[in-house]
Amino acid sequence: MTKHRFSYIERYALWKAYDGRCFYCEEPLDFQDMSIDHVVPERFVGYPDELAQFRRDYDIDENFPNFQVNDFANWVPAHPRKCNTRKGSEVFSKKMMLLILHEVQRRLPAVEKQLTLLRKERGRARIFGSLGTAIENQNFSIADVREFLSQVESEQYVDESLVLTFGVITDDLFEQDHGIPLNISYDYPHLCDWLELDLVKHLRAIVPSPFHHTQPSERSGESLSVRIVFPELNIDSLDNFDRPWWKILEALNFWELFGYTYQDAFPELPSHGIFGQLEPG
Ligand SMILES: [Zn+2]
Numbered sequence: 001m002t003k004h005r006f007s008y009i010e011r012y013a014l015w016k017a018y019d020g021r022c023f024y025c026e027e028p029l030d031f032q033d034m035s036i037d038h039v040v041p042e043r044f045v046g047y048p049d050e051l052a053q054f055r056r057d058y059d060i061d062e063n064f065p066n067f068q069v070n071d072f073a074n075w076v077p078a079h080p081r082k083c084n085t086r087k088g089s090e091v092f093s094k095k096m097m098l099l100i101l102h103e104v105q106r107r108l109p110a111v112e113k114q115l116t117l118l119r120k121e122r123g124r125a126r127i128f129g130s131l132g133t134a135i136e137n138q139n140f141s142i143a144d145v146r147e148f149l150s151q152v153e154s155e156q157y158v159d160e161s162l163v164l165t166f167g168v169i170t171d172d173l174f175e176q177d178h179g180i181p182l183n184i185s186y187d188y189p190h191l192c193d194w195l196e197l198d199l200v201k202h203l204r205a206i207v208p209s210p211f212h213h214t215q216p217s218e219r220s221g222e223s224l225s226v227r228i229v230f231p232e233l234n235i236d237s238l239d240n241f242d243r244p245w246w247k248i249l250e251a252l253n254f255w256e257l258f259g260y261t262y263q264d265a266f267p268e269l270p271s272h273g274i275f276g277q278l279e280p281g
Helices: 008-017 042-046 048-057 094-137 142-154 188-206 235-240 254-258
Strands: 035-038 075-078 162-169 223-230 247-253
Touching: 008 075, 008 094, 042 048, 075 094, 162 254, 188 223, 188 235, 247 254
Parallel strands: none
Antiparallel strands: 035 075, 162 223, 162 247
């Protein structure tokens, strides 16, 4: 039997519709840890005769016309071990089953509402997505990003958190005169530290709104990339960006990159600047 693979949207809508809580114990549930329980066990999908028998015995069709095993009418968010411990073959008693399925029905409008919101969000994300691809294939400058974003902004997509990925090929740095101070030796870790600190300091100088890393930088040995989110960026402030060795590898909105909203990832704004142990002096 092939198991249903939950899409991000399905998982997220379910989590939001149940207010980020476990259906069974009603305690808060981390989105990352959430498991999805089938109230009517999913294994029935592989046994149509048994499923038909079950539907008759439990009066499923009378109570829930068009009931499907793989549907929001049968999915609930649950703690993975603590509250989702039934074996695949175990079935609730009829009374319990009907009680639970009715409660799930009551939540369906909230699920629908979340799905609608998320689809709208997805539509917006695609606009940024196409920009991301455009940038990936060429070495775009800040000015190009700005031009794309001003088009996007005019279409009222201003409320998205922009994530820019800055990249540099460290081997190329010394082949041309980029204006890197000569006292920076070609020692890869040292060079990366310097580049990353310099980038953050420079951004702090020109961008008045908060920004921060979304994750530690990636250091391949030949290149360095740094991903920074700007939750309230006014793109004009990037006009003064003058570190020509950095390329913009990617410009995407937060949702498109991570599959959840900036607000959910960072309910409180992390401290301004750099991620991890490095702190510009
Ligand atoms: Zn629970």
